Amino acid sequence: MKILVTGGLGFIGSHTVVELQNESFEVVIIDNLSNAEEKVLEGIIAITGKKPIFEKLDLREKNSVKEFFTKHADVAGVIHFAASKAVGESVENPLLYYENNINALVYLLQELQQKTDASFIFSSSCTVYGQAEKMPITEDASVQPAISPYGNTKQIGEEIIQDVAKVSNIKAILLRYFNPIGAHPSAEIGELPIGVPQNLVPFITQTGMGLRKELSVFGSDYPTSDGTCVRDYIYVVDLAKAHVIALKRLIENKNEAKVEVFNVGTGTGSTVLEVIQSFEKVSGQKLPYKLVDRREGDVIEAYADTQKANKILGWKAESTLDQAIESAWKWEKKIRS
Ligand code: WQD
Numbered sequence: 001m002k003i004l005v006t007g008g009l010g011f012i013g014s015h016t017v018v019e020l021q022n023e024s025f026e027v028v029i030i031d032n033l034s035n036a037e038e039k040v041l042e043g044i045i046a047i048t049g050k051k052p053i054f055e056k057l058d059l060r061e062k063n064s065v066k067e068f069f070t071k072h073a074d075v076a077g078v079i080h081f082a083a084s085k086a087v088g089e090s091v092e093n094p095l096l097y098y099e100n101n102i103n104a105l106v107y108l109l110q111e112l113q114q115k116t117d118a119s120f121i122f123s124s125s126c127t128v129y130g131q132a133e134k135m136p137i138t139e140d141a142s143v144q145p146a147i148s149p150y151g152n153t154k155q156i157g158e159e160i161i162q163d164v165a166k167v168s169n170i171k172a173i174l175l176r177y178f179n180p181i182g183a184h185p186s187a188e189i190g191e192l193p194i195g196v197p198q199n200l201v202p203f204i205t206q207t208g209m210g211l212r213k214e215l216s217v218f219g220s221d222y223p224t225s226d227g228t229c230v231r232d233y234i235y236v237v238d239l240a241k242a243h244v245i246a247l248k249r250l251i252e253n254k255n256e257a258k259v260e261v262f263n264v265g266t267g268t269g270s271t272v273l274e275v276i277q278s279f280e281k282v283s284g285q286k287l288p289y290k291l292v293d294r295r296e297g298d299v300i301e302a303y304a305d306t307q308k309a310n311k312i313l314g315w316k317a318e319s320t321l322d323q324a325i326e327s328a329w330k331w332e333k334k335i336r337s
Helices: 010-024 040-048 062-071 089-091 096-112 151-168 199-208 238-251 272-283 307-313 320-335
Strands: 004-007 026-031 053-056 074-082 118-125 170-177 178-181 214-216 233-235 257-266 291-293
Touching: 010 026, 010 238, 026 062, 074 096, 074 233, 074 238, 089 096, 089 151, 089 291, 096 118, 096 151, 118 151, 118 214, 118 238, 151 170, 151 257, 170 238, 178 199, 178 238, 199 214, 199 272, 199 320, 214 238, 214 272, 233 238, 233 291, 233 320, 238 307, 257 307, 272 320
Parallel strands: 004 026, 004 074, 026 053, 074 118, 118 170, 170 257, 178 233, 214 291
Antiparallel strands: none
């Protein structure tokens, strides 16, 4: 069965391609290489022994999307990762975000709605909850007004899918990721941030390698156990597996609604200082860091209630924070060697 993975050479996309191939799905990747490298294919092949089909294509080009679905008329399901994801950049250049994240989604759905049956998995984010009132966050927590164009594209994306599913054969699962981290245990694929990493874990591993002088810990006066923000760091391989399970659920028509929503997290919150401690433990080295002012737009805490995913999807995060950080460190050391 052929599955399209858009953004399949990116961080979460590439790990999901590996899990799909491990489960004998035939994978076709669309990627425009705007934030990924073609050599990621080699890592995927090294792990799975199989080469996915790769179509270098920009989803903002409506005709190219049309041509793709003519060529690959047998695509049975789509996992849609391709999107821009830097919060700060989205504030600077909102139209880039609306074009990349919304136009592309619309063009994909336009093609899919012509099919008699189509399964669609959407990369959403816990960012839709903003600062939720209650922890852990359940899927029925209210969606808060987005604080960045990036966050807004995820909310609008969810709404578009809901509307289209009502009037078409498209069934969808919206996966709301918490904070994905780590790399494949083989260190053949992992995260490849361009420039200075905005996210915590790649910044830590680069600092550990001496590429950055020190980590700035954004805010130490939050009302949390040690004053730093709390997040739910989910191992990327566990996250990738959630996609395969969700996709199978739709393909086998086991879904209970046209659109279902699941949190994908571990259920455990960790502070920034706890992540640093984990890094120090697995790497056996001290991490230089300083406490600085809060970063604008950060919520105090966000961690998932995972009961819905546990019970209904039958999926549970298996790896610990230490294991995830260890994999990120192994990957960082490999790409710098
Ligand atoms: C984690 C924690 C920072 C860097 C973002 C997006 C979200 C998303 C995941 C999609 C925070 C602290 C960070 C640093 C620090 N989804 N930090 N020093 O902000 O939770 O979520 O990525 O793509 O939509 O908003 O993740 O990794 O940036 O930060 O102290 O140099 O680490 O303040 O508490 P965040 P993050």
